Amino acid sequence: MTKQRTGVSRRWMGALLGGLALSASFGGAARAAEGQLRIAKQFGVVYLLLNVVEDQKLIEKHGKAAGLDINVEYVQLSGGSAVNDALLSGNIEIAGAGVGPLFTLWDRTRGRQNVKGVASLGNFPYYLVTNNPDVKTIADFSDKDRIAVPAVGVSVQSRILQLASAKLWGDKDFAKLDRISVAVPHPEAAAAIIKGGTEISGHFGNPPFQNQELAENPKARIVLNSYDVQGGPASSTVLYATEAFYKASPKTYHAFLNALDDAAKFITENPQKAAEIYLRTNNSKLDPALLTKIITDPAVTFKVTPENTLGLGQFMHRVGAIKAEPRAIGDYFFADPRISTGS
Known part of the structure; x- marks a missing residue:
């Protein structure tokens, strides 16, 4: 059964911060078992892929095709810091945030939790x-x-x-x-x-x-x-996870990635239906015409392959925001044929 949690209490946020300190000291949160998937999302149309995945139960669909029942939970957070805390404290398996927070966590967890990207949520101008x-x-x-x-x-x-x-x-x-x-x-x-x-x-x-x-x-x-x-269209919002989840839950991981791929195709082919899903799942009163205009904007592309992300990571290294320098997409994204062609 899919559940959705909205909002984050101060007490839980305190627990996340505490978990960050503990995970940094002792090497990370415990591994999640196959069939458990907790996903952090934030606000905005940039998370439409996740809205469609949730509404159409696409993760569950691909899990069943692989012989696995996947229990999916969606957690609503705000800001990369809160999302990163949730990931490292073991409260989620998949983090949804900007590529900046990904580079920060990739750098800080090298040799420990080894956080890397899973997929892009598409290209959107901010x-x-x-x-x-x-x-x-x-x-x-x-x-x-x-x-x-x-x-x-x-x-x-x-x-x-x-x-x-x-x-x-x-x-x-x-x-x-x-x-x-x-x-x-x-x-x-x-x-x-x-x-x-x-x-x-x-x-x-x-x-x-x-x-x-x-x-x-x-x-x-x-x-x-x-x-x-x-310098052009870029995947500013991405999804990422720990190496422990990537290695310990391959069926769940690939069901999730396949679900995202299906959602990207669905949105591209059915923009009005995708808009209806966004309005319904977010309980939004946004003008449907404005939303459809956003989804069909030529500058917007829905796809899982990351694009034009490396430059921001190299800038962050240059100014000392991260210690390690990313040199290729494989440095900070997990391997998958749909991902390795990214930039």
Whole structure:
């Protein structure tokens, strides 16, 4: 039976943080058994693959085809830090977050839990949106502004903003805008940009929140497009796991990857049905027309093969955010024919 848990209590978050410390000290969480799969997802259309997988019970379908009953649970979190804590403390098997948090965990767990990527959730442009009329580029943000991101300094939005800052001011000032960044979940940050009147004047988000901001606040404008920073379409949000899960649960792992592949094809071929699934599974009141427009945007691609991720990892190494330098996709993604062709 598939279950879904929404929200995270402070007590459980404390347990996750404690688990992170323990796992770092003693080599990681216990191995999950075949047939158990707990998946962390966050907010936004970038997690549509998981919405479709859940709604269509595709993991269970592929598990049965392999002779295995898989118990699937979905956990709603916000921010790469919380997701990474959950993975290392053994509360989940699959983490869904930005490629920045993946590189951070890949680097810190080398030789221990050996966290690597499982698949991409697709290519989506991420926009840094502002409602401040004085801000035309990131150079115009001042100490009076606050930029909302899922997790300051470590989320993929923060990492892309750091990369943009390094290109503008040099590597020594790559974290210049971290000091005016604040950690706010996407729904709350979008509400602040749309309504105005708060200290939050910028939000580096993802679909559909960035699209809602642009549609509902005539003063809102795009300051930065992630594709421009990363040099083209890129898989900014990915799924990753520990080596223990990858090796100990091969049937569950491959059922999950096959389910994702099916979901990607389903969304591409049935965008309106996919939109209906998103609205239903997220209990969303988003305009269906706006959602369908996002899903069918030529800049958006649903696929499991990661694209244009290596450059961000090499930047993070260059500025000292991670110690190890990723040189090829196989360094930080587990092996699979659909993944090894990525970049």
